[in-house]
Amino acid sequence: MSLSSYPQKPGVYLFRNSNGKVIYVGKAINLRNRVSSYFSGLDLGPKTRLLVSQIAKIETRLVESELEALLLEAALIKKYQPKYNIKAKDDKSPLYIKVTREKVPLVTTARQIGDGSIFGPFPQARTVKMVLKTLRSIFPYRTSRHHQKGKCLYCHLGLCPGPLLSNKEKKEYGRSVRLLRQFLGGQKKSVLRALEKEMKAGAKAEDFEKAAQIRDQILAIKIVTSPRRKVSDYLKNPNLVEDQRRQELRELESILGVAVNTIEGYDVSNLVGKQATGAMVTFSAGEPVKSLYRRFRIKFSARPNDLVMISEVLKRRLAHSGWPLPDLILVDGGKAQVKIGLAVLKEHNFQIPAIGLAKRMEEVVIFREKEKAWVVRRLPQDSPARKLLERVRDEAHRFARTYHLLLRKKMSML
Ligand SMILES: [Zn+2]
Numbered sequence: 001m002s003l004s005s006y007p008q009k010p011g012v013y014l015f016r017n018s019n020g021k022v023i024y025v026g027k028a029i030n031l032r033n034r035v036s037s038y039f040s041g042l043d044l045g046p047k048t049r050l051l052v053s054q055i056a057k058i059e060t061r062l063v064e065s066e067l068e069a070l071l072l073e074a075a076l077i078k079k080y081q082p083k084y085n086i087k088a089k090d091d092k093s094p095l096y097i098k099v100t101r102e103k104v105p106l107v108t109t110a111r112q113i114g115d116g117s118i119f120g121p122f123p124q125a126r127t128v129k130m131v132l133k134t135l136r137s138i139f140p141y142r143t144s145r146h147h148q149k150g151k152c153l154y155c156h157l158g159l160c161p162g163p164l165l166s167n168k169e170k171k172e173y174g175r176s177v178r179l180l181r182q183f184l185g186g187q188k189k190s191v192l193r194a195l196e197k198e199m200k201a202g203a204k205a206e207d208f209e210k211a212a213q214i215r216d217q218i219l220a221i222k223i224v225t226s227p228r229r230k231v232s233d234y235l236k237n238p239n240l241v242e243d244q245r246r247q248e249l250r251e252l253e254s255i256l257g258v259a260v261n262t263i264e265g266y267d268v269s270n271l272v273g274k275q276a277t278g279a280m281v282t283f284s285a286g287e288p289v290k291s292l293y294r295r296f297r298i299k300f301s302a303r304p305n306d307l308v309m310i311s312e313v314l315k316r317r318l319a320h321s322g323w324p325l326p327d328l329i330l331v332d333g334g335k336a337q338v339k340i341g342l343a344v345l346k347e348h349n350f351q352i353p354a355i356g357l358a359k360r361m362e363e364v365v366i367f368r369e370k371e372k373a374w375v376v377r378r379l380p381q382d383s384p385a386r387k388l389l390e391r392v393r394d395e396a397h398r399f400a401r402t403y404h405l406l407l408r409k410k411m412s413m414l
Helices: 031-038 046-054 066-080 083-087 125-138 167-184 188-204 208-224 231-236 240-256 306-318 335-347 384-413
Strands: 011-016 022-028 057-062 095-099 107-110 117-122 262-269 276-284 294-298 328-332 354-358 363-368 373-378
Touching: 011 031, 011 066, 022 031, 022 046, 022 066, 022 083, 031 046, 031 057, 066 117, 066 125, 095 125, 095 167, 107 125, 117 125, 117 167, 125 167, 125 208, 167 188, 188 208, 240 363, 240 384, 262 306, 262 384, 276 306, 276 384, 294 306, 294 384, 306 335, 328 335, 328 384, 335 354, 335 363, 354 384, 363 384
Parallel strands: 262 328, 328 354
Antiparallel strands: 011 022, 011 057, 095 107, 095 117, 262 276, 276 294, 354 363, 363 373
16 A cells, blocks of 8 residues: 555554554544655654554544544554553553543543543543543533532533532433543444434423533534534634524624524424414524423414415514514515515514525525515525524424424314
């Protein structure tokens, strides 16, 4: 295998000797450059020269991100105990990450293997700190058995799960640490799968706070393992999720030309025609505000259509003078739906912009009052504003559907 056939991608490389034994494991942002550097004839230290002279076979494993490379490198060093990795650290005992096996597990570093789950050794203490700091912001953990009665500083920073007084809290924490352990073991995919399942269960049980929290965990994992972002970026900005929300709103504002903080999203559900329902969800600063969600049961003599239903739901919503008004109304649909929404708003003297998100192409449909013209914007898939609008639309849809199913269930029990 010639050196030019190694991928120019991040990953981990293994050197084997003529007996097939792994003698060194390393990681690289660019595998080809790193592996080539050993054979470049450049000035290598005596230890490295010795290592290179024994290499008979080179293997590479690709990863998507720097964090995964760090974890995979440590896992392979643990598995193979390559002599040049161990030797390199003979001045100092290596550093491990340890997760204790207790009802309330602790996550700490250790200089030697003891009981509990052990990850590593990690080649550099700096690496361990970075890995732990990152993961703690996604899976908050305890480092000590004792915790003050109330919240500690780390609790307020979102890094500590808290005093964990009830059994339920302890159980939840145990589950979170289990996922952290899996992630440390390199099982990113199964961690994401488990979280997605939990998020769906939370939403189904209408525990929206929990669902939103898990959604942020998923997002954070995706961010720290995204190929375009360095782990250190995430550490430099632990508010990445909030910043993302701000970015979404900022882009939306620049598209619409108005300030947006609160968005109301509407959806109507008319699966069988008999039980028509409407749903309104509210997002503030990019986050759902469950206490401001509303449902509408729509009664019609004739078979209703989407447009009539949207108009009815909006009229009933606007009649509630006690409900805080949003900065923007989002309807599921295109020009026809937006037109109906704007007509209702005008009729009742409300100056709230209304836009639509059309399903098929994910186009944003806007009517510019000043120019009296329709604007249809197709936002790229990674557009922050599009992500926000999709979240509002999907949440409204989900909320409408659960109510619809609830009513149908009630009907069938009569
Ligand atoms: Zn705490």
